[in-house]
Amino acid sequence: MESGPKPGGFFQDSAIDSDLESEDLNAQAQEYINRVLLSPVEGSRPACCISPEPLCMGTRALCLKPGSSLDLKRSPVSETLDSSCLLLLPLELILEIFAYLDARFVLKVLPLVCSTLRDIVLDKATWRIRVQKRIQACYPVVEGEDFDWPAACADLEEQLQHWSEDGRKMEHFSLGDGHFASVDSVLLLQGGALCASGSRDRKVNIWDMRKLGQEEEKVLVKSLGVEHNETHKGWVWSLASRGNILCSGSWDSTIKLWDMEAEGQQCGEIRGKAAILCLAFQPDILVAGSCDKRVTIYDPRAAHPLLQSQKVHSNAVLAILADERYILSGSEDRTLVIFDRRCNDVLQRLQLDYYLRSMSYEKPLLWAGDGHGLIRVFENRSGSFQPIRCFDIGHRSQITGVQCSLGALYTTSTDKTIRIHIPTDHPRTLCTHSHNDVVNGISVVGNVMAVASGGQSVEVWRMNES
Template sequence: MTSSEKPLESSFTETLRQLSIETEDQPNEEDNDLSTSLSPIPTTDEPLHLLVLPTEILLVIVGFLDPKFVIGKLSLVCKRFHKLVSQDAIWKMRIKKTYTGQYPVIAVDDGNFDWGQACYQIEKDCSLWSNYKENMDFYSLNCGHIASVDSVCLLQNGDICVSGSRDRTMNVWDLRKLSKTTKAESASVKSIQAHKGWVWSMTSFDNILCSASWDCWLNFWDIEADFKKVGQLRGNSAFLCPVLQKDVVMSGSYDKQIYMYDRRTDALISKLRHHKKPVLCLSADEHYIVSGSEDNTIGVYDRRANRLLKKIKMEAFPMSMSYSNGQLWAGLRNGEINVLDPTYGKFDIVQNYNIGHNGKITGINNNTGCIITAATDKTLKVLSPCHPVSELTTIDEQLQELTDLHYLNGVLACGCSDFTCGIWRPKSF
């Protein structure tokens, strides 16, 4: 057995020993009572307290505590606890006990990655979804629309859901009013005659919701002003996939272009055309605009250099994508998932997963705790966020074809072709 193949127990012991060494600095004179050094075990005449325990014992104790409590409470107790729980190695070791695969799928710079928060999210999502029928309540919002629900958007930490439909309306739902003893109608706040065409996609930024429609309009709604319309922009073709940022709104369109507008003046900044067919999905950050098209390609546009950086040929055209946490996940028409590495602008396909979908992947969410996909085969899948991915659960609540999904703060919403919107919410919500 090589050194790289040591048992997990050996690795665990070595990590504890190293952490013990790292946290046993000599105390400063000003920190005598809160020393990070290893204190001797007190005599029977001295009071027993946590700070006199060896670091190895403290690490074992911390391993049984909820990560949220450790980060938000325990780290504030004293300097020794703060130094102890601020080390990435503690959280990496804890994540390894949950998922033995490579996490995250694409290596990250430790300086820009919050391992403690990632551990909290992993344990929370794994607990919720591994036995979701016991831990989650399911609600079918089966009123308010008379056509397929093609888009959903969760707002205000999952308290509010907005559904957009082919009946040209948006429905606002207050999920806090849902219970097993009430009907879906009780959660309906209002219905908005939003567009003159299908409401195809929605996105939000701060207190603004943006809806995109086949009527060639982008409409803007003020969430805090009871969803009052506060602006609109018209294009030359149907808008299919908007992205809303602080000063810019952009959207892929049916006419194969990406439109970029200045939100402050409503002026058209530019039109990008590097696809031969409609642009179906779009993601962006301050450096890149990533677009997926029906021409079986993903285009990467460098915003700083103002040029097309790369075109990636796909096995099938991407219908959904999620770009966050230093990785790009794309759901394809053939039911597979591709993972792209955007490090240094490479955007190379580094993984391809066939997770068992028999239809088009119409929605995908990539976060530090789990990966969730929705497909036209009437199922949702919750996956581990590591390589190789493993399936936590497959959700099949007698749903019809799924059109979209949004996951926020443990709440999952999905649009369905049978005019309904599905909601999964933690029972401790």
């Protein structure tokens, strides 16, 4: 792979033009499906890819990265005569006792007991030791200077609890009566209380996750803005949200905005010139990637929302991410473009050997799924994104959804599987769910996971609290 800065601004041309001729939306969308989603994987996989290994939950051996050190200190109060018997123990035994307590309990309660326990809990080594004993693998892939070991440990242990034993503790619900065509996008809202789904039946449905297990007509809240039984005039391909506003992007070249605090009433519409394939929503901007090779920035609060737009790719934009500093776009042209919002300039243009279908950014790492079924990892090194890993995590075709947290990596694929991994170096698979159709996307919030199915359904897994 080669990378290098591109001179000049990213969004200097604010005029929108389109190379696409006016044609039937369904035919245009189907041509895209045939070209991008159904095309066979060509060539062999890169030699750098590491095949997956199952996560072993047996003996609790300590696995350290080369050069790392987890020195166990003696108990800081071992010489204090009036200390409790517990605190007179060697530190390694205290940590062993801590291992039987929930990580969040350790974080929230033990520091309130005494200053000695507070010092142990605040020590980064406490959590590094605990994590390494839990997973017996090299973790994380890259440890940044501000890596939050306590939060990582708590998240990791929750994922192990949810998905160990092949996810037997998770309840599964199939919501199959709300759509009559392939579901291509899902998005959990309001902390996982609601779920939005977008489909090729041109509708956006809202589901109440708090009513899972009841009759499906009670779980389905409504279809947004339905006019002639449609939310849009084309396939609904992408969803994004910020606060109480939900955005839906469609093959009809529009982005519609919905106020979830006002029972899903439409509160805006942005008209483009080409199909909207991906969206990213930040507090100040809405970014759209479209079929006409463009990345476009909008301010949905303004009367005239278009801010800037430019062709930065030579083919359709398939995946997009944004935060307060960067906009990242992946295209069918097999490039990844990184734009610095502060400098209003392209930082890099990375040429890849296959296009990216999905991305997830957990600083400093960008996790991306490609059309080969591989996971590629890029590290942000002071504003320069460098490819550092390429993993085979078991998918046999395109990775359509990626979501990464400190403790878990979720992936979906057109190979009809959903996989949950620990984001170690290399990822260890906790659980694999096989489905009866292609899986088009994923959203995970708290103890709820929702996926979009080509079989006209929304599949949901929820932690069984009983």
